[in-house]
Amino acid sequence: MGEVDPAFIQDIEHRPKLSIIEAEGIPLIDLSVLNSPDAVSDPSSLDSLVSEIGNACKDWGFFQVINHGVPLEQRQKLEEVSRKFFAQPLEEKVKIRKDEGKVLGYYDAEHTKNVRDWREVFDFTVQNPTIVPASRRPDDKEVVEWQNQCPEYPPELREACEGYAKELEKLCYKLMELIALSLGLPADRFHDFFKDQTSYLRLNRYAPCPAPDLVLGLGRHKDSGALTILAQDEVGGLEVKRKSDGEWVRVTPTADAFIINIGDIFQVWSNETYESVEHRVTVNSERERFSIPFFFHPAHYTMVQPFEELTSETNPPRYRPYNWGKFLITRKGSNFRKLDVENIQIYHFRISNLADRVEALSVI
């Protein structure tokens, strides 16, 4: 253990296993129907795609997509920029380091559940500036602006991030339409929540690690937003907690595929028809790994609560409404440094008692 700072060491029960289970069963979904004239002439091809998406959301909370319509060059451009940025000496990267005032930019000391992650990150929001609440206090209505911080090198970083984010946003809308249809809702049911979105993209670098059996690149967590679209490179390391048996299984890299997962917001909106699934990242002693998640998040003023159409007297709401912006900034604060308190989670808003759930039905 001598070579690794104890801040990185996971408790025994959370350390990676030596034997890796490859996740054969994670659905690989072909989206080509969306870009083909068949969808109009043969609605059954769209219906079968919708049910594939619905099953994947229900059984796994994770799936991969191919023929998604995002140009490969756009992704390759950003992957190249990411490598160039992280290859610089630390003193260059820390010029745009995040701190408590500047939430976006470079950071090398993220914590997940109060254990340090073996990775460095660069965060960039889709809207610049992005409007968020000024404080966590529920009664404080003041807002502030998050501004992107871009490095001097590589100079093409801003443009590469913007171009990629635009493409991924289009993919998010398509996926949300399919998810809405799979829940029996109108295709555009979720769109309005994203007009003043707080989405961001993150460049991740996981360096080779001398103790890959003791640490994690990213500790177990669920994504708190609506959807995440992840581009991982060919090294691999993402593990998903399989719903059927709770085993950690590896998501095998597939060239030019994106990995999609349902975040906590969809769990709440769907009143748990779909669930946000735990995942983590392992590291290895030989190869560095790069990944790029895109976190699709609604406007800060969104009150997240189960949809009325998806609740009933026999299925009353399982969550009390919560303010997305307050949740986001609270979570950001806890990733930033080690805290004495438990991180904010959606189960803090969960209603477990049936009588209270029926009562909540009357307020949504």
Ligand SMILES: O=C(O)CCC(=O)C(=O)O
């Ligand atoms: O790097 C990865 O493969 C996953 C990243 C992730 O899960 C996250 O940033 O929330």
Ligand SMILES: [Fe+2]
């Ligand atoms: Fe994640």
